[in-house]
Amino acid sequence: MADVALFGAGRMGLTHAVNIAESAHGRLRYVVDPNEETAARVAARTGALVAEADRALADPDISAVVIATPTSTHAELIERAAASAKAILCEKPVDLSLDRADGAIAAAAKASVPLCVGFQRRFDPDLRALHRQVRQNRIGIVQTLRITSRDPAPPPPGYLRQSGGLFRDMMIHDLDTACWLMGARPVTVHAMGAAIADPWIADFDDVDTAVVALRFADGRICTVENTRRCVYGFEQRVELFGAEGSLTVGAAPLVRTERRTAGVLTLSASPPDARSRYAVAYREEIHHFLEVADGRATPEVDGSAGRLALALADAAERSWRTGRPVDPT
Amino acid sequence: MADVALFGAGRMGLTHAVNIAESAHGRLRYVVDPNEETAARVAARTGALVAEADRALADPDISAVVIATPTSTHAELIERAAASAKAILCEKPVDLSLDRADGAIAAAAKASVPLCVGFQRRFDPDLRALHRQVRQNRIGIVQTLRITSRDPAPPPPGYLRQSGGLFRDMMIHDLDTACWLMGARPVTVHAMGAAIADPWIADFDDVDTAVVALRFADGRICTVENTRRCVYGFEQRVELFGAEGSLTVGAAPLVRTERRTAGVLTLSASPPDARSRYAVAYREEIHHFLEVADGRATPEVDGSAGRLALALADAAERSWRTGRPVDPT
Amino acid sequence: MADVALFGAGRMGLTHAVNIAESAHGRLRYVVDPNEETAARVAARTGALVAEADRALADPDISAVVIATPTSTHAELIERAAASAKAILCEKPVDLSLDRADGAIAAAAKASVPLCVGFQRRFDPDLRALHRQVRQNRIGIVQTLRITSRDPAPPPPGYLRQSGGLFRDMMIHDLDTACWLMGARPVTVHAMGAAIADPWIADFDDVDTAVVALRFADGRICTVENTRRCVYGFEQRVELFGAEGSLTVGAAPLVRTERRTAGVLTLSASPPDARSRYAVAYREEIHHFLEVADGRATPEVDGSAGRLALALADAAERSWRTGRPVDPT
Amino acid sequence: MADVALFGAGRMGLTHAVNIAESAHGRLRYVVDPNEETAARVAARTGALVAEADRALADPDISAVVIATPTSTHAELIERAAASAKAILCEKPVDLSLDRADGAIAAAAKASVPLCVGFQRRFDPDLRALHRQVRQNRIGIVQTLRITSRDPAPPPPGYLRQSGGLFRDMMIHDLDTACWLMGARPVTVHAMGAAIADPWIADFDDVDTAVVALRFADGRICTVENTRRCVYGFEQRVELFGAEGSLTVGAAPLVRTERRTAGVLTLSASPPDARSRYAVAYREEIHHFLEVADGRATPEVDGSAGRLALALADAAERSWRTGRPVDPT
Numbered sequence A, B, C, D: 001m002a003d004v005a006l007f008g009a010g011r012m013g014l015t016h017a018v019n020i021a022e023s024a025h026g027r028l029r030y031v032v033d034p035n036e037e038t039a040a041r042v043a044a045r046t047g048a049l050v051a052e053a054d055r056a057l058a059d060p061d062i063s064a065v066v067i068a069t070p071t072s073t074h075a076e077l078i079e080r081a082a083a084s085a086k087a088i089l090c091e092k093p094v095d096l097s098l099d100r101a102d103g104a105i106a107a108a109a110k111a112s113v114p115l116c117v118g119f120q121r122r123f124d125p126d127l128r129a130l131h132r133q134v135r136q137n138r139i140g141i142v143q144t145l146r147i148t149s150r151d152p153a154p155p156p157p158g159y160l161r162q163s164g165g166l167f168r169d170m171m172i173h174d175l176d177t178a179c180w181l182m183g184a185r186p187v188t189v190h191a192m193g194a195a196i197a198d199p200w201i202a203d204f205d206d207v208d209t210a211v212v213a214l215r216f217a218d219g220r221i222c223t224v225e226n227t228r229r230c231v232y233g234f235e236q237r238v239e240l241f242g243a244e245g246s247l248t249v250g251a252a253p254l255v256r257t258e259r260r261t262a263g264v265l266t267l268s269a270s271p272p273d274a275r276s277r278y279a280v281a282y283r284e285e286i287h288h289f290l291e292v293a294d295g296r297a298t299p300e301v302d303g304s305a306g307r308l309a310l311a312l313a314d315a316a317e318r319s320w321r322t323g324r325p326v327d328p329t
Helices: A012-024 A034-045 A053-058 A072-083 A097-109 A125-135 A157-162 A171-182 A199-203 A279-293 A304-323 B012-023 B036-046 B052-059 B070-083 B099-108 B125-135 B158-162 B173-182 B201-204 B278-291 B303-322 C011-024 C036-046 C053-058 C070-085 C098-110 C125-135 C158-161 C169-181 C199-203 C279-293 C305-321 D012-024 D038-047 D051-060 D071-083 D097-108 D127-136 D157-162 D171-182 D199-204 D279-293 D303-322
Strands: A002-007 A028-034 A060-067 A088-089 A115-117 A142-150 A186-194 A210-214 A221-227 A237-243 A247-248 A255-263 A262-271 B001-005 B026-032 B062-067 B085-091 B116-117 B142-150 B186-195 B211-214 B221-227 B234-243 B245-249 B252-259 B266-271 C002-006 C024-034 C062-065 C087-090 C115-117 C142-151 C188-194 C209-215 C221-227 C234-244 C246-247 C252-262 C262-271 D002-007 D027-031 D062-067 D087-090 D116-117 D144-152 D190-195 D209-215 D221-227 D235-241 D245-249 D252-260 D264-270
Touching: A002 A012, A002 A053, A002 A115, A002 A279, A012 A028, A012 A034, A012 A060, A012 A279, A012 D199, A028 A053, A028 A060, A028 A279, A053 A060, A053 A072, A060 A072, A060 A279, A072 A088, A072 A097, A088 A279, A088 A304, A097 A115, A097 A304, A097 D235, A115 A279, A115 A304, A125 A237, A125 A247, A125 A279, A125 B252, A142 B062, A142 C098, A142 D209, A142 D221, A157 A199, A171 A210, A171 A221, A171 A237, A171 A304, A186 A304, A186 D190, A186 D209, A186 D221, A210 A304, A210 D144, A210 D190, A210 D209, A210 D221, A221 D144, A221 D190, A221 D209, A221 D221, A247 B012, A255 B125, B001 B012, B001 B052, B012 B026, B012 B036, B012 B062, B012 B278, B026 B036, B026 B052, B026 B062, B026 B278, B052 B062, B052 B070, B062 B070, B062 B278, B070 B085, B070 B099, B085 B278, B099 B116, B099 B303, B116 B278, B116 B303, B116 C024, B125 B173, B125 B234, B125 B278, B142 B173, B142 C209, B142 C221, B158 B201, B173 B211, B173 B221, B173 B234, B173 B245, B173 B303, B186 B303, B186 C188, B186 C209, B186 C221, B211 B303, B211 C142, B211 C188, B211 C209, B211 C221, B221 C142, B221 C188, B221 C209, B221 C221, B252 B278, C002 C053, C002 C279, C011 C024, C011 C036, C011 C062, C011 C279, C024 C036, C024 C053, C024 C062, C024 C279, C053 C062, C053 C070, C062 C070, C062 C279, C070 C098, C087 C279, C098 C305, C115 C279, C115 C305, C125 C169, C125 C234, C125 C246, C125 C279, C125 D252, C142 C169, C158 C199, C169 C209, C169 C221, C169 C234, C169 C305, C188 C305, C209 C305, C252 D127, D002 D012, D002 D051, D002 D279, D012 D027, D012 D038, D012 D062, D012 D279, D027 D038, D027 D051, D027 D062, D027 D279, D051 D062, D051 D071, D062 D071, D062 D279, D071 D087, D071 D097, D087 D279, D097 D116, D097 D303, D116 D279, D116 D303, D127 D171, D127 D245, D127 D279, D144 D171, D157 D199, D171 D209, D171 D235, D171 D303, D190 D303, D209 D303
Parallel strands: A002 A028, A002 A060, A060 A088, A088 A115, A142 A221, B001 B026, B001 B062, B062 B085, B085 B116, B142 B221, C002 C024, C002 C062, C062 C087, C087 C115, C142 C221, D002 D027, D002 D062, D062 D087, D087 D116, D144 D221
Antiparallel strands: A142 A237, A186 A210, A210 A221, A237 A247, A247 B252, A255 A262, A255 B245, A262 C262, B142 B234, B186 B211, B211 B221, B234 B245, B252 B266, B266 D264, C142 C234, C188 C209, C209 C221, C234 C246, C246 D252, C252 C262, C252 D245, D144 D235, D190 D209, D209 D221, D235 D245, D252 D264
């Protein structure tokens, strides 16, 4: 049973708070957020106390810290939590600067504190089934992987201004998924991108449409496609093709009614929705983290995974800016 | 804003309680249930008081009553609520005896109290879309209707003993749906049924598999198929076929992963689940009832609909027992 | 290698002619048809000779006869072919009169001549897969079977006048399929029917919409639904439901393009087409018949199967006319 | 009505021969092929004469020539046909050398002879529907296009030796489709490829797996993925994503039977097959060519389209070899 302090009571923080509160293996004790109202609301829903960071970190009963604050504060909080010997779950990315991220990761390592990074998709049952089937060689040698992620609508300007750009705030998930499913890191990254459906995004020096190709040392190829807007809702598709078959997650929408008339079959499909898409994954992620905090497991997604995805996002952005393939190693 | 007393704090009662509590148009004030523990739990979750029936009915602030008790108590509660001038939402069936049901319905009518019967499917957005499209003549003259309902597993013996049998406790929903979608009442009912997958159900003088055919005066035909057990989960399918096309609800499972290998495409599909299937319908049903209680709407599913479905269930059972078609009018 | 004479050079006859001509196990030698032009065309496409019935039957090289003439001539041709000791493949139904059919079947039996009846669906690879999986108990005890057949458009009046009605000319296929898949003959037949989409069909004392329920001795139930018209094309669906799962053939249309926009997924589906639907089945049926003619196989669909389906069609029609269930035995 | 000479009586030539023979707008007069047996077989099936090239080209009645010979002979035959003033349909690619192709195309232009290049997909009804819907702005501004082509099995070594490699013999179709659907030519081509499932293909200095990204001047991105082998059969998928929705061709396999058991839905899907996939397209292509030959239409896919696709294939191969993006203009 781990006693947990939560830093950041926004949307992501709330999700973690509820999952900790409902878990049999953890207790949410403190909620830390400069916005008192937000902090109070999350605390009320979970039976935790609103507290200052110092108090939460100084409490020796607290063995675990969840960091769901804005990115710019992640590294420092990791370092402080490491200094206080807490197990850490930090939302992605660790930092927008690879150097700063390296510093924080090193601090956790030096303090021998387990550090988990919040790539929740690794805990999604469907993607885990895919991963397992690939490992079991169910589709033979993998040749290509295709990951498609589409958000329903672009984030607001205020977020875009400090997000680090599509490659770091959105595609970073896909880059982590790619390395995980391929069981390797790519040797070449090539990116194309533009602001097409929402041209105003170009004013933020960012794109709304991007395609990144990753080449692995043994020749395997992964393509990642991201768009910031999708009229038919949140879409996440992962397609593996191999010598003996293919595996796909996320191809089918949730069909509700069908109408057949001459030559046309019209399906009314539910718009998929991000929150419910990964609800189980978020729960499983917290479950895993509480086990890590209790010393019963080691991080499935550790600092080096967080660093790799960030380095690939950096490489993708560099490739997009220069028009040239980039060696991310 | 209607103040509501709930009779019956079981699974169905809890669903209604939560929906009333979350509605902006109603307040759950009393929970009445002989099982104090159950009543207390529902009251705690919704801010209502546990009370005796007398107190709840005597409170002049209470304008609406929801009846989710065992069937044998429905008729009396309807009569008492009518006598207290409360608007009533009663779970189906009104009673197992058509005469007794008629008495209760008459009591509500005499007291000029609105009586809604709990056929929640009428409020399901998908089925409403179907209904609307048929009315708009989107598939031309309807020729046939097919309704399939399968439960994941049979109810326990204790329930079977007093349920009134498959035709009255399960198929009654389909019979109501049939009349609603066809916009008419059938003139002939013919039933076949047996206990096949669970032969022990025959000991309860009941079936686990039934097919009922309904003939309407203009020749249109409806087939209803029910099975008590379905290994792939709860299934509800409604298929309308007409001169200009067809309309279907419920054909597709929720697909998660797909695997293609030589000649076979394997889909992992989520087992559908009854509670979530009609979650929206239950909310909309309560929303409608609160409007009725406030005098802003008249019952969409009133006593006569409750009586008709029960009469058809009776006819179906009689047909099953005698092997002969039955005129339900 | 069987030498074959074909009686009847219409659409069905042509299909058989081409399949025989392309088979390595048979030779089409004679085409017999009162319409000389039609006969000549089929003969030209297959290298056969146009001949009179007498000559074809008298030729001792001819070991097999395919009868694809109008139904009213079937029985006599079976008797003549039996008298000439030819193996026989006769299109369904053997005759519109059960007595006359019995006479012809008896004649073939007395002459020890193999008689195959043209229920080609028994040779369809998909339905055979279904049949095999049921036999292998892949879905546990079967509880219900549902067969849906829809033709794209009703036959012309000239055909309707002598077809024997929907139950004998169209549903007879489904009735044969039902007995085959259930591995038994039903003990009760109940029919409902009307002329709805094409009311003029009532002038022929016939229906365009029919639902027949079959009850088997062990309680299993089969429902057959037929419509004469279907705007989205030929439809054939077979659905088996059992204690361990379900098996379906024909649920999916051939999807061509899909368009996803907000909330709607529109599929353009090819209208299915009867000729291509059973092309393989017709080929396999002839292949089987040529083996029967060569003495290497016994009829899979023999006179008794032809008789049973006809008796069930009779029973269905009688039930439709009287409104009462009929015992077909 | 055009009189046609066919050069090349292989698989592709036979397809064209049959389509010409069955067309009401053309007559196949000569079949030219050094392999006499092959030529004779095609001639017999179509009522044409086997002839030498000289005779066919010298016949003034011949107004049209179809070239379906090995690639190395295309350019010379185009030049000879142009010199004889025949309308030309030449299979892709025009030549493996861009310079040589330019020479042949110029010869046709100089002789004012219409030259069609055999990208049959442009005549596929489904892809035409896609093209039309994009032009009608049905999915808003296009952001990305994805084309997937998979062959069931790699070609034999003899073919690989002189095919020009995957980019020129297989992907060239996709590159043409990309330019057609995007209505523009790309400004950057970036390729990745390897021999993974069939490593022996590397001995031919070729790949069995390739991903090419195309960037268009306005930022739109197209990804093409090719694999030489696919255990579940021939696959062709085209996916357009835009600001208002998406359009897809080829996502669905032809489902035959479905089996639902606890948690799994197993579909048996027909292996798709290249010949039938584009049967209609080949017929439409010949139909169009015969109209061109009769002067009633101008080539939809002319020499410049053939040149562009070849130039893009060259660029893709160069990018694959150098690891650098290539400007194809």
